[in-house]
Amino acid sequence: MTDKSNVEFSEREALFFHSTGRPGKIEIIASKPMATQRDLSLAYSPGVAVPVRAIAEDPSTAYDYTAKGNLVAVISNGTAILGLGNLGALASKPVMEGKSVLFKRFADVDSIDIELKTEDVDRFIDAVELMEPTFGGINLEDIKAPECFIIEQTLKERMNIPVFHDDQHGTAIIAAAGVINAALLTGREMKDLKVVVNGAGAASIACTELIKALGVPHDNVIMCDSKGVIWQGRTDGMNQWKSAHAVRTDARTLTEAMKGADVFLGLSVKGAVTPDMVKHMAEKPIIFAMANPDPEITPPEAKAARPDAIVATGRSDYPNQVNNVLGFPFIFRGALDVRATTINDAMKVAAAQAIAELAREQVPEEVAKAYGKSQSFGPDYIIPAPFDPRLMELVPSAVAQAAMDTGVAQKPFADMAAYRQSLKARLNPTTSVLNSAYEMARANPKRVVFAEAEEEVVLRAAIQCRDMGYGIPVLVGRQDVYDKLRALGVRDPESFELHNSVNSPLVPAMVDMLYGRLQRRGYLRRDCERMVNRDRNIFGSLLLKMGHADAMITGITRPYGQTLREVKRVIDPAAGHTPFGIHIMVSKNQTVFLADTTVHERPSAQELADIAEGTVAVARRMGHDPRVAFLSYSSFGNPPGSFLENVRDAIQVLDERKVDFEYEGEMAPDVALNPTVMKNYPFSRLSGPANILVMPGLQSANISAKLLRELGGTSMIGPMLVGMEKSVQIATMSSNASELLTLAVLGAGGIAL
Numbered sequence: 001m002t003d004k005s006n007v008e009f010s011e012r013e014a015l016f017f018h019s020t021g022r023p024g025k026i027e028i029i030a031s032k033p034m035a036t037q038r039d040l041s042l043a044y045s046p047g048v049a050v051p052v053r054a055i056a057e058d059p060s061t062a063y064d065y066t067a068k069g070n071l072v073a074v075i076s077n078g079t080a081i082l083g084l085g086n087l088g089a090l091a092s093k094p095v096m097e098g099k100s101v102l103f104k105r106f107a108d109v110d111s112i113d114i115e116l117k118t119e120d121v122d123r124f125i126d127a128v129e130l131m132e133p134t135f136g137g138i139n140l141e142d143i144k145a146p147e148c149f150i151i152e153q154t155l156k157e158r159m160n161i162p163v164f165h166d167d168q169h170g171t172a173i174i175a176a177a178g179v180i181n182a183a184l185l186t187g188r189e190m191k192d193l194k195v196v197v198n199g200a201g202a203a204s205i206a207c208t209e210l211i212k213a214l215g216v217p218h219d220n221v222i223m224c225d226s227k228g229v230i231w232q233g234r235t236d237g238m239n240q241w242k243s244a245h246a247v248r249t250d251a252r253t254l255t256e257a258m259k260g261a262d263v264f265l266g267l268s269v270k271g272a273v274t275p276d277m278v279k280h281m282a283e284k285p286i287i288f289a290m291a292n293p294d295p296e297i298t299p300p301e302a303k304a305a306r307p308d309a310i311v312a313t314g315r316s317d318y319p320n321q322v323n324n325v326l327g328f329p330f331i332f333r334g335a336l337d338v339r340a341t342t343i344n345d346a347m348k349v350a351a352a353q354a355i356a357e358l359a360r361e362q363v364p365e366e367v368a369k370a371y372g373k374s375q376s377f378g379p380d381y382i383i384p385a386p387f388d389p390r391l392m393e394l395v396p397s398a399v400a401q402a403a404m405d406t407g408v409a410q411k412p413f414a415d416m417a418a419y420r421q422s423l424k425a426r427l428n429p430t431t432s433v434l435n436s437a438y439e440m441a442r443a444n445p446k447r448v449v450f451a452e453a454e455e456e457v458v459l460r461a462a463i464q465c466r467d468m469g470y471g472i473p474v475l476v477g478r479q480d481v482y483d484k485l486r487a488l489g490v491r492d493p494e495s496f497e498l499h500n501s502v503n504s505p506l507v508p509a510m511v512d513m514l515y516g517r518l519q520r521r522g523y524l525r526r527d528c529e530r531m532v533n534r535d536r537n538i539f540g541s542l543l544l545k546m547g548h549a550d551a552m553i554t555g556i557t558r559p560y561g562q563t564l565r566e567v568k569r570v571i572d573p574a575a576g577h578t579p580f581g582i583h584i585m586v587s588k589n590q591t592v593f594l595a596d597t598t599v600h601e602r603p604s605a606q607e608l609a610d611i612a613e614g615t616v617a618v619a620r621r622m623g624h625d626p627r628v629a630f631l632s633y634s635s636f637g638n639p640p641g642s643f644l645e646n647v648r649d650a651i652q653v654l655d656e657r658k659v660d661f662e663y664e665g666e667m668a669p670d671v672a673l674n675p676t677v678m679k680n681y682p683f684s685r686l687s688g689p690a691n692i693l694v695m696p697g698l699q700s701a702n703i704s705a706k707l708l709r710e711l712g713g714t715s716m717i718g719p720m721l722v723g724m725e726k727s728v729q730i731a732t733m734s735s736n737a738s739e740l741l742t743l744a745v746l747g748a749g750g751i752a753l
């Protein structure tokens with residue numbers, strides 16, 4: 001564990017993240033076409049009257065004709081925003097938008113945030129109750145205790161859709177899973193645990209109730225609030241929910257309560273725990289400092305005081321993130337899918353057990369890569385990471401099964417195996433792998449040359465790269481780059497490594513190297529001197545070639561072909577490889593790789609086969625099972641025409657190479673991608689829609705990639721340059737900072753090789 005968190009960002013970065021592009025974090029998109037008069041007639045008047053009448057006749061059909069069944073409201077009044085306190089409804093909006101996007105990202109649940117401007121319990125309850133027709137579920141968030149208990153209980157009684165206060169039950173489920181595993185690792189049984197819970201609010205009360213339900217005796221749990229220990233007989237600052245957990249004890253302060261405790265559960269405020277308190281806990285103490293955004297004690301402080309401790313926090317940037325994000329998306333997924341009327345205790349316990357068991361299983365490679373070192377069950381891995389794709393399969397199915405077993409599922413499944421399969425299909429591996437690439441880059445930050453550092457967009461990418469810990473920027477530019485950094489709000493611009501050919505001591509060696517490479521290609525020494533001094537791509541490439549950096553990003557100031565020619569004067573193709581470009585199209589459930597989009601104008605059959613093999617390697621690194629289609633205007637000879645030979649021959653080349661992936665061609669894109677059209681060719685060797693499209697030539701490839709970027713509803717990554725001896729990424733001239741950063745990370749993180 002490091003002495004600081006492994007993700008650092010400035011306040012500026014956080015504000016920039018939220019304000020850049022469309023402000024905030026969510027938008028709503030139509031799920032049906034709205035292109036023609038006919039679409040409009042169906043979607044709106046008069047067509048819409050038909051489902052209106054159907055729902056009026058049979059309300060359950062609202063789940064068939066509207067978005068209700070997959071729509072969850074995240075509702076708050078901002079009275080307990082994380083551990084920041086009562087900052088009001090409006091200030092809670094970034095958190096609620098955040099919860100909504102987590103629903104979508106992790107479990108494909110559509111969600112919208114609603115902030116209610118009232119602290120009056122009855123008005124709050126009435127407002128939420130009135131929304132029942134709209135939503136399939138209600139996720140209450142960051143409402144302070146004790147009001148949250150009354151609100152949730154009343155809404156559960158009044159509403160016929162699941163109502164779930166995330167801070168209570170989401171947190172309790174994850175904390176319980178963590179405690180089960182930490183107890184197992186330290187050889188303890190639940191019945192013997194001596195626990196101190198700091199905080200007596202929404203999260204603490206629910207966590208305490210759940211661990212007691214799992215076997216921790218009532219008398220073994222001391223709860224503290226802002227006034228100290230909640231002891232039997234205390235009257236100050238009490239309420240019925242705290243009283244239920246009062247115990248007979250002489251301890252009056254947190255310090256006294258912590259003496260000899262096995263477990264500390266912090267759900268209070270930043271810095272509530274001191275190293276001294278931790279020192280007096282039992283052997284191998286279990287410390288969950290879950291206050292957000294800053295824990296009761298940081299892991300480095302806790303570990304320094306007690307190296308034998310298992311430490312968890314609510315944050316994603318330390319090991320062991322005990323945070324309700326691991327629960328609420330998946331719990332609602334399961335509950336919505338069986339149309340559960342409520343989320344009951346059996347469903348919560350099933351979720352906790354599924355999460356705990358998952359952490360004890362072997363970690364798949366993609367997750368291990370994403371999270372670096374300790375990826376087997378142990379003190380630094382007691383709970384799965386939210387990006388673990390297995391959560392999506394296991395937790396919703398456990399929750400759905402428990403709902404069916406307890407009779408609250410209105411739409412039980414006949415085939416649970418099929419349901420699990422459908423859950424897996426909802427997630428697109430690329431999104432996880434991009435995350436993996438970012439995490440890999442962060443775990444082992446590489447030196448990345450930003451060759452065009454005089455450009456603002458490049459500097460923005462470099463700043464983000466450094467601030468987020470993805471790499472160490474090596475800037476190439478004139479001295480005024482420092483002024484530009486300062487103008488972008490960087491307080492310590494000189495801390496960036498800047499190489500300026502005007503005063504760089506590396507220039508003579510660079511000229512020697514370049515002259516050595518180019519003297520028999522028609523260049524004089526003075527040509528090489530000029531190139532090193534004036535050409536940023538040559539200078540940057542030489543930094544890379546001479547081992548002063550690990551990867552390079554460029555491409556903003558010059559056309560792709562020119563930049564590639566400059567780079568190739570210095571950097572060679574990797575031995576036995578053909579350099580080429582890949583664009584990756586990422587949509588909700590599908591990722592398609594398009595190649596070669598940047599290098600070969602009329603690739604030969606051998607080159608097409610190389611491009612296929614190279615793309616397969618990248619796709620596999622990104623967690624995909626490759627299925628390659630060689631595209632053409634013709635499908636298996638129809639219509640006949642010229643320019644088909646190379647594509648056909650490429651198939652033969654791969655036959656001869658006996659490669660270990662599926663490939664087929666030549667075929668038109670609809671045959672490659674549309675299963676219904678593909679059925680016309682039952683002899684095709686592809687077992688499903690292709691996910692790698694090898695294009696017949698640069699014209700069609702590059703045009704397709706750019707058309708899709710401009711018109712398509714998919715996000716596009718690339719072009720990624722692969723097959724060079726060192727990772728050089730050449731962006732398009734219109735790239736923005738975030739696209740540059742993604743390319744830099746894919747290069748530095750080892751995906752684009």
Ligand SMILES: NC(=O)C1=CN([C@@H]2O[C@H](COP(=O)(O)OP(=O)(O)OC[C@H]3O[C@@H](n4cnc5c(N)ncnc54)[C@H](OP(=O)(O)O)[C@@H]3O)[C@@H](O)[C@H]2O)C=CC1
Nearest residue numbers: 080082083145200201202203225226267291292314323324
């Ligand atoms: N990791 C995770 O997944 C989650 C973490 N949390 C964190 O838990 C904390 C509490 O949230 P929540 O339960 O929703 O909020 P509540 O407002 O419902 O409860 C806050 C509780 O903290 C207590 N408290 C405040 N200061 C101290 C202190 N110095 N020492 C001891 N107790 C103190 C309050 O005491 P009193 O009753 O005397 O006012 C109150 O009982 C927040 O930091 C939040 O971020 C919450 C949900 C999920």
Ligand SMILES: CC(=O)C(=O)O
Nearest residue numbers: 082083167292323324
């Ligand atoms: C994680 C969360 O919900 C909280 O800290 O409030």
Ligand SMILES: [Mg+2]
Nearest residue numbers: 082141142167
């Ligand atoms: Mg919360």
